[in-house]
Amino acid sequence: MSGTLVALQQTLVIPLLTEFPAILHIDYASASWLVTITLLTAAVATPIVSRLADMFGKRRMMLVSLSTMVVGSVIAAVGGTFVTVLIGRGLQGLASALVPVGIGILRDELPKAKVAGATAMMSATLGIGSALGLPLTGLVYQHLGWEAVFWVSTIAGVAMLVAVLAVVPESPVRTPGRFDIGGAVLLSVALAALLLAISKGGTWGWLSEPTILALVVAIVAFAIWFPFELRVNQPMVDLRTSARRPVLLTNIAALLVGISMYANMMSTTQQLEMTEATGYGHGLSVLVAGLCMMPGGLMMVVVAPIAGRLTGRIGAKYTLLIGTIVLAAAYTARIFLTGSVPLIVLGSMLVTSGTAIAYATMPMLIMGSVPITETASANGLNALLRSVGTSVSSAVISAILTTITMDVAGHELPSLGAFQVVFGMAAMAALAGTVVAAYIPRATAAAASAAPTVPVTPAEEEVPSELVVTGSVLRADLAPIRQAVITVLRTTGEPVDWSRADNTGEFSVVLPAPGPYLVVASADGWASQSQVLDFDGSDSRQSVVLAQRLRLTGRVTESGVPCPDAVVSLVQATGEYVASTVTGRDGRYELAQPPTGRYLITVLGSDRCTVTRPLLVLARPEEVDLDLAEDVVPVAHHVAAPVVAR
Template identity: 35%
Template sequence: MTTEVGRPHHHVTFAVLTAGIVTYSLLQSLVTPVLPTIQSELHTGRSTVTWVLTAYLLSASIFTPIMGRAGDLIGKKRVFVAALIALSLGALLAALATDVTVLIIARAIQGIGGGVLPLAFGIVRDEFPREKVSGAVGAIASLTAAGGAAGIVLAGPIVGALGYPWLFWLPMILTAASAVAAHFLLPESPGRSPGRIGLLPAVLMSGWLVALLVAVGRAPDRGWGSGEVIVLLVVAVGVALAWIRVEKRSARPLIDMAMMRQPAVWTNNLIALLVGVAMYALFAFVPVFVQTPTSAGYGFGASVTQSGLMVLPQPITMFLAGMITGGLSRRIGERAVVMLGLLVSLASVALLTFARSEEWELYLATTIMGAGFGFAFSAMSSLIVGAVPPAQTGVASGMNANIRTVGGSIGTALMAGVVTADLRPDGLPEEAGYTNGFGMLGVTLVMAAFAVLLVPRSRGVSVAECRPPGTATTAMANQAE
């Protein structure tokens, strides 16, 4: 199926992108529920094993916008394939690792693959008919979130049946196959953005992200008022200000600050930050709540596998919601779909806050939660892609994903602090900690809903108008009109 000689049909392109995105999103979360197993197998401490997550998070936060910018400069297909190769090599090294240091390095290599998401958005915008872009972006965004949630569900059965190295062997096989398919089947980008990636802006951006995320990661254990955390936060703010100043003065910046100030961009980034706070904290702490022994007076004493089954509705409804977001957005607008998603998500948080003593209540809450975040996540991604010219799609969506990740780090740290603020003699949190924590996430979603009201009603730059002339997609878009 092709649209021009040698140029694949957009359905083929979508299938290849989907394969890469799903495996990337699985690698994000597969290790989260089984950190205690990895800690035991590699004979390391709790503080050390958490770097298996932190190293990936730091690397992805740094490389996601850089890889997006690189795709705009040298070609989205080339960089997409490179990102999948990095994921494969990192997964291979992790599967073979017999030492926690090697595993941490492997996870940092995997973080380079965070660029697949903005690159996929850019390829969709380049190659799809205009009327198909919103739906495809929404579907890919929902697959990313649903894949991350599915990783939490699948981790227990994989480890129980095959052992924890298969958390990396299976994704490695899939990412390697996806890289080969992408190399042979994806079309190369029809246009390029002028410029280069400056070393100083990249170093400064990496510096403030590392300082911020390390501070947020250590705050639950050390306390937000500890000297170490305060120093790291001050360094993060100082380096971030220096980075912004350098970017403003650069003729060809890594991140265009004028673009970041556009109302459609900064409002969506604000929503992404707040949604990240709530969504990732819920993904992390709902399974923990379910696994709490019943002797605590709450929880269900579930195993890792059982807790995965209890949250299984979440990735299913998230995927389904993302698949219908495109059509819904065409009828009521993407801004309205984001608002709908946030309100539905808020309903799930209300259930978790006030009604979580029965299993059916948890199933209902996770079902609603998946649908809500599926709508919000997908429509938000479409909004940011439609808000900028095609030459800035990669870097804009990369920064949006990055900001959402930073929000997730902050949300997880805040939730950990609230939940563990008052511990029982047996070391388990009091149930009130979960009530307060879920309530805090509900307030975050209310703030995100108010932020949606600030998003301009305009759909921004027309995808068809900005696409370089002469491409297969332009012809298809013109025919559709």
């Protein structure tokens, strides 16, 4: 209910955009900022609040989100001026972060068998609330006035605050550490500038100075933010985890589904309200057109639980594929379903059904591929990319509807072809999402959907009683090993959780209950290690020591005779220098083993003879012997031979 309420804020004032210029004594361009400001604050708040929820408590940040919405609604209702309504709308937008935080709460609090269906419904509230906001605003405005729209949000927000305080427990699953202030500021600047350029580019002009300046600021901020997040000790967004193929592809699919989904929101009411003089319009009022969106919103309520059950049966990946295919087929049908109001409503219902299925599965794909302690922040990034998709969609659709026009009684209005182009664009975006989803690794989908089938104890089946374990990965001299990966398995082999250590070697994992677990530790340049650890809940901190440093060693000879003082160099296959050393009297050399990947190893002898071999480094010690006499060829005509690894 809270997710639906905060999602409703996104479309709350859209039906009033034509009324606000007269009400607040402003022009239409200024009135459009009442939508844009919510978009900007939602984009900024979602990753920040989601990360804070993982660190300081999900229930706490859910209450913060609802409180900002209530305060914003009151300011907008009582202010009576454009500035106060704008401030209120900005505060309402901050509440959008509640949805990914709520998904994290559901994962922490519900029995495993109910997680898929619950997260499906919570994720679908993004679409349900947006669809219901259109008719609700028209109905309230027509009978009670524009201030009542914000008072309804205030009353509903207070009711949800009381309900959350009474019902929702605080999750014990938290990630200790310091908040990444620098990363939050850089990302906020980058997102605000990017979305400002996208949402206002059509009004300002795509080649105007403000648009170009906003894009330049976004590019520069992102260019600084990415390397900063890779170096910072505890990043707000874990880019290494986000770059994992399952997470990356799911987020790209979220962006494409967001582009496709918003075409329905943006065009359907306009199509229904268009004057009959166009030959295709139906001349409906704002209220009636909004009511025509309600069946689509209700379809999401019906379809989301079905999608949750489908995820449990066939896996999240294939459920996502079904959703994107339905979305593409629905928009293809909408190109032709224009002859009557019932056909348009039917097309809208098909679109929202596909949207509900697609949105419902994404949290399960994300949660199956990230550490439990990053559940809210990872889903926050996914929700953010959906919002970016809707912003891109809005800009593209606005450009299409103002370009492909027809003259009606001296007024330029969108032609039927413009709406058909919009639906075709949305279908192509959905098809692109289908292609991306097809490449999501099958194992991830299985992992995401297999949670209910993993053997659990009777206590776990009723109420999760999770144990947060923190610790550090150390060398033999107790110095920390940065970016090590810890994987925890049950002693029967099923996965439990995993974590990547930060730059000080600290990690956090979540266990379903006290007991023995198999802990596997690995890090670039170190021999992997596994051991069974008993966790009884009394001391949840553990240290893992990686004792064996991996080395790249070998012997350089010439006709079987050791070659001293030869220079051995290692470069990446892409050309970057890695390291060099000189052989000893016995011809032997030793280098710190680099991260797993493809390299070139080169030897330069005292008589200027050289040999180069391609080398595939794996997570084990490498022994590479090279003989200059056997391998030497003129430098200008050298051809690499296969490496011998012993």
